[in-house]
Amino acid sequence: MSAPYFLGLDASTQSLKASLLSVNLDVKSECSIHFDTDLPHYGTKGGVLFGEKAEVHSPVLMLVEAMDMLFDKIKNAGWEVDKIRGVAAAGQQHASVYWSKSSFQLLSSPNPSSPLLSQLSTAFSRPIIPNWQDSSTTRECRALEEAVGGQEALAQITGSKAHERFTGAQIMRFRRIDPAAYDETDRISLVSSAVTTLLCLDGEVKGIDESDACGMNLWSMNKEERGWSEELLEVIAGTEGVEELARKLGKVESDGGKVVGHIGRWYVERYGFSPECLVFPGTGDNPATFLSLTLRESEGLISLGTSDVVLVSTSNYHPHPEHHAFFHPAQIAPSSVQDNEKREGAESLRYFNMLVYKNGSLTRQHVRDLYFDKSWEAFNAAVEALRPNSVEDLPSRAAFWWLLPDIVPPGAHGIYKYITDPSVGSYFEVETAKRVKGFDDVRQEALAIIESQLFNYRSRSSSILEESPDPSFPSTAGIEISLPRLTRVYATGGASANRTILSLMADVLCTQICKNVDFLDGEWRDVQWNSCSVGVAYKARWGWERTRQGREWISFDQVIQECRDERRRIRGGEGQGQGHEVDLAEEGIRVIATPGEGARAYERRVEWWRELEAKALEDQQKDEMQ
Ligand code: ADP
Numbered sequence: 001m002s003a004p005y006f007l008g009l010d011a012s013t014q015s016l017k018a019s020l021l022s023v024n025l026d027v028k029s030e031c032s033i034h035f036d037t038d039l040p041h042y043g044t045k046g047g048v049l050f051g052e053k054a055e056v057h058s059p060v061l062m063l064v065e066a067m068d069m070l071f072d073k074i075k076n077a078g079w080e081v082d083k084i085r086g087v088a089a090a091g092q093q094h095a096s097v098y099w100s101k102s103s104f105q106l107l108s109s110p111n112p113s114s115p116l117l118s119q120l121s122t123a124f125s126r127p128i129i130p131n132w133q134d135s136s137t138t139r140e141c142r143a144l145e146e147a148v149g150g151q152e153a154l155a156q157i158t159g160s161k162a163h164e165r166f167t168g169a170q171i172m173r174f175r176r177i178d179p180a181a182y183d184e185t186d187r188i189s190l191v192s193s194a195v196t197t198l199l200c201l202d203g204e205v206k207g208i209d210e211s212d213a214c215g216m217n218l219w220s221m222n223k224e225e226r227g228w229s230e231e232l233l234e235v236i237a238g239t240e241g242v243e244e245l246a247r248k249l250g251k252v253e254s255d256g257g258k259v260v261g262h263i264g265r266w267y268v269e270r271y272g273f274s275p276e277c278l279v280f281p282g283t284g285d286n287p288a289t290f291l292s293l294t295l296r297e298s299e300g301l302i303s304l305g306t307s308d309v310v311l312v313s314t315s316n317y318h319p320h321p322e323h324h325a326f327f328h329p330a331q332i333a334p335s336s337v338q339d340n341e342k343r344e345g346a347e348s349l350r351y352f353n354m355l356v357y358k359n360g361s362l363t364r365q366h367v368r369d370l371y372f373d374k375s376w377e378a379f380n381a382a383v384e385a386l387r388p389n390s391v392e393d394l395p396s397r398a399a400f401w402w403l404l405p406d407i408v409p410p411g412a413h414g415i416y417k418y419i420t421d422p423s424v425g426s427y428f429e430v431e432t433a434k435r436v437k438g439f440d441d442v443r444q445e446a447l448a449i450i451e452s453q454l455f456n457y458r459s460r461s462s463s464i465l466e467e468s469p470d471p472s473f474p475s476t477a478g479i480e481i482s483l484p485r486l487t488r489v490y491a492t493g494g495a496s497a498n499r500t501i502l503s504l505m506a507d508v509l510c511t512q513i514c515k516n517v518d519f520l521d522g523e524w525r526d527v528q529w530n531s532c533s534v535g536v537a538y539k540a541r542w543g544w545e546r547t548r549q550g551r552e553w554i555s556f557d558q559v560i561q562e563c564r565d566e567r568r569r570i571r572g573g574e575g576q577g578q579g580h581e582v583d584l585a586e587e588g589i590r591v592i593a594t595p596g597e598g599a600r601a602y603e604r605r606v607e608w609w610r611e612l613e614a615k616a617l618e619d620q621q622k623d624e625m626q
């Protein structure tokens, strides 16, 4: 019993991917179209083209042609698309799509016997659309911040300070450099809502998802006045243009599981989809990844990829210029629930917060190559030899490796290393820290970079959690906790293959480190699927559940839990005992590491690390003045 099926799409920077899931959320199959190699005639590199003024962008029709190719590929692969009952799309965040005035007609009922590309060639008013890597809008960012009173004020309104890649600044620049094309624009979508529109093909440009709207610097997240910020729209379009810009941006979907349409007739007739297949709001790639890990309040995700990303799930709005605050992508907006008795699933508002660090894997790799002969084994052996093993074993060395100017802390750049006196315990005078070029024992280099990165994640996630109603402290596993902590962390990304790093992460963050696992061919394996498309397929599954009798207000977390319970029931005893003794926190979630004795020492050192980070930033300033 694996039907009905659910489909998730992911329109990311380099490819368009699809994941097909069973009713219990097993990933049955995946396929993808790679822009550079499958659509070479657009000439992209890494999915993008580079302009002369810091523009990073791509042809919008490449996305349309990729849709044609993807569904051809799905058909050729023999996916039983007639059994799909729900679909949703993830899209790279911030990037925008501009629909022309003729789009309404073109989107109304395309001919199923022809591909979309040939039918939608005039549906767009901007042929080349900005990508999230674009940084051509510095001037617009300053204007947005100045208009509301600075970085903090903008973060307070929209969840983030101004960023070049965010959609508000991008629209403002578009209007400045090509006012005629701006005027010719009927509607503006994000990539996720554009793909949602292309799935329905019913003549309507679908609303932007509220979680994705938080990546625009235009959406006021303040509880009482959620909506397009008139103040910011005015900066972009002038007093006269506010209403028109709000119209172009359209309505925003605040219920992530609402039905926004049915799959278009084009898909039914051309590929054999069922006309009963429902379409749910798309969302950004980060919110979608967040959903695939089903993060509950106070849980976190640490992605150790090219860059490091930390996501923190909260029930409080905690904007700060250092991170991005987003609405949770799968919540039922309380305002949409009329009947108080049915409010069960309509919890109070939930959020997630995202910290992005440029100095992630490439910086760790740099240290490995410099001191450990390009070997992770040697690097790990150094960490294991020196890591703290008791409460007395307080770290006394710290290293800040900001090879690239970092985002957090903003503008941090350079390499700063310090030795402090280990005999003074947890209290120390930061002035006594000695700045050094390197450590006597090179093994300290490995430990110091990892500790410093992890202290950063511990310190900043604690600050975000500080204002939560239940900041998960003061004690865990017999360890006295001094600061709020994440109650579980999911590790993903290339470096999450490194068990030493994950074990140290458990100590420094003083929490359980988990990974998603599947029971496949008789063993538990780290999941290999594409988390964004799987995350939005989960959302489609949840939305579909809510169309069933009596289930209208069931929460996302509850539906996922029920699916996992059902999976365990179907599997029976398989996967437990007899050589399968993995520590499962829950079905499909494996515990990789838990805090050891070293956690007691790290717990006493967060403040020490914070002071040293501040010192490093001061030293950077002094160096720059010389
Ligand atoms: P992307 O952000 O491009 O998706 P990945 O998530 O695939 O990147 O991560 C790639 C990085 O993972 C590489 O730069 C490499 O340094 C790091 N990595 C791979 N294996 C290990 C390992 N065993 N230990 C530490 N880092 C690793």
Ligand code: XUL
Binding pocket: 013, 092, 093, 094, 132, 165, 284, 285, 286
């Ligand atoms: C997040 C960001 C990227 C894009 C593309 O702010 O810019 O993660 O979402 O992946």
